[in-house]
Amino acid sequence: MELLDKCLALLKEKGADEGEVSLTHVQNEEMELKNGNIDLLRSRDEYYLNLNAIIEKKRASIQINKIDEEAIAEAVSELIHNAENSQIDEANGVSDQVQERDFNNCKDNYDPELMYKRLENFNKEVTAAYPDLVLEGAVLEYQKRYNYYRNSKGVNLSSNHDNYFFSTSFFGRRNRETSSMNYTGIALENLDEELYELASLPYLLRESVEHLDARIIDNKKFTGDLIITPDCLRSILYSLLSHLGNDMLIAGTSYFKDSLDKKVLDGKFTLKTEPVSDLLAIKDYYSGDGVVNRNDYIFAEGVLKNYLLDFYGSRKTGLQRGPSLGSNLVVEAGDKSIAEMVESVERGIILARFSGGQPASNGDFSGVAKNSYYVEDGEIKYPIKETMISGNLFSLFQNIMGISKDRINFGYSLMPFLHAKEIVVSSR
Known part of the structure; x- marks a missing residue:
């Protein structure tokens, strides 16, 4: 792309030893359901230009949302100044995996009439089925995304893809009683299915109404089992995977330091990153460091197979760059039905959402x-309601009792129910 070539030339002219430039162009068509009406039809056309410069092993980055010559020149000037005043780090550099690749997954299936129909049907069905449910809002959007990457060592990557995205938030309300807010988000390749049938929405909607009758647990405190729902499992996994990324591995604080090819979790647990999965709507062909991603195992039957380091993290630690940076997570299905998992619990809880800070x-x-x-x-x-849980993140994944056969496809992850033990539960 000519714009990126000009940016690289300008970086070199102003004194950069190495440079990389990436541009994302996003076109959005959005419809919003609010207060029972589809009252927002909005188009957005946005650019995000990222510039990175390295001068004598000192690095700086800047992002702007304008692509005119004046804005770019101003950004480059600021970038060079910042790089010159940064700290020297021998690990700074740009990818030398020289290749030219263009990835295309555009279906060009934008259909505003069908979008309106799906949102309208969602509102009608949910309102009729759950009179005690309040739809705080729902947004359906069609997004087309163009990505471009160039660096001073000849890497030339581009991708374009389009998807639909649906997100909604809701809670139960009956007289003066309200339940906790709940929400979900789903990425879609098309609108073949009704929105209210997607992913975990059928049971999330029902649960919000059922929680109008929530109670405090009679047993004030006990150690028991935990069945984690697919929605909740996603967020818990992000905490686990933070120990496989740059920050903790570089600092030496990762729980999984020096653990490649060692069994560190329960043998029932297998997790993959599938950035180019046929199962998922979202594709993540390459990352911001200019390295092409690939499908691979993170954990295979409890054995750590890959870290999730980027190009810089790899150079800094001397370890291999990850197959991705942790996108498109897929947990392998188990052999249990959800009913079987529940039947095996003597005492415990089904955890649908966790509100708490990051684990220590x-x-x-x-x-x-x-x-x-x-x-x-x-x-x-x-x-x-009013229930606390406490435990240890690593022990949780080392004490897995079962994983469900059924999984929920969110379009950017594929998650089952996971049954673990030895969690402390306490109520007021």
Whole structure:
């Protein structure tokens, strides 16, 4: 792309030893459902230009959302100044995996009439089925994304793809009683299915109404089992994977330091990154460091197979660059039905949402169980409120009792239910 070539030339002219430039062009067509009406039809056309310069092993970065010559010249001037005043780091550099690749996954299936119909049907069905549910909002958008990357060592990458995205938030309300807010987001290749049938929405909507009758657990404190729903599992996995990325591995604080090809988690647990998966709507062909991503294992039957380092992290640690930076997570299905998992629980909870800070570096965590249920003697007893859980992130994944056969496809991840043990549950 000519614009990126000009940017690289300008960086070199102004004194950069190495440089890289990436441009993202996003075209959005958006419809919003609010207060029962589809009252927002909006088009957005946005540019994001990222410039990186390295001068004598000193690095700086800048992002702008304008692509005219004046804006670029001003940004380059600021960038060069910042690089000259940065710290020397021998690991600074740009990818030398020289290649020219163009990835195309555009379906060009924008259909505003169908978008309107799907949103309208969603509103009608949800309102009729759940009179005690309040739809805080719902947004359906069609997005076309063009990505371009160039660097001073000859790497030349580009991709273009389009998808639909649906997000919604909601809560239950009956008289003066309200349940906790819940939400979900889904990426789609097309609008073949009704929105209210997608991913975990059918049970999330039902749960929000059921939580109008939430209770405090009778047993004030106990150690029991935890069944984590697919929505909640995604967020918990991000905490786990933070130990595989740049920050913790460079600092030497990662729980998984020096653990490649070692069994570190339960043998039932297999996790892949699938940036170019046929199963998922979203594609992540290459990352901001100019390296093409690939499908591969992160954990295979509990064995750590790959870190998730980028190009800089790889140079800094001397370890291999990851197959991706952690995109498109796919947990391998297990052999249990959800009913079988519940039946095996003597006492515990089904965790649908967790509200708490990041776990400590040793994995200890505590927080509030939201939109969750109490389970006793193999039965779901009632929805719960004012309930805390605490435990250890790593112990949780080392004590897996079962993983469900069924998985939820969010378009950018594929998640099952996961049953673990030895979690402390306490209520007011």
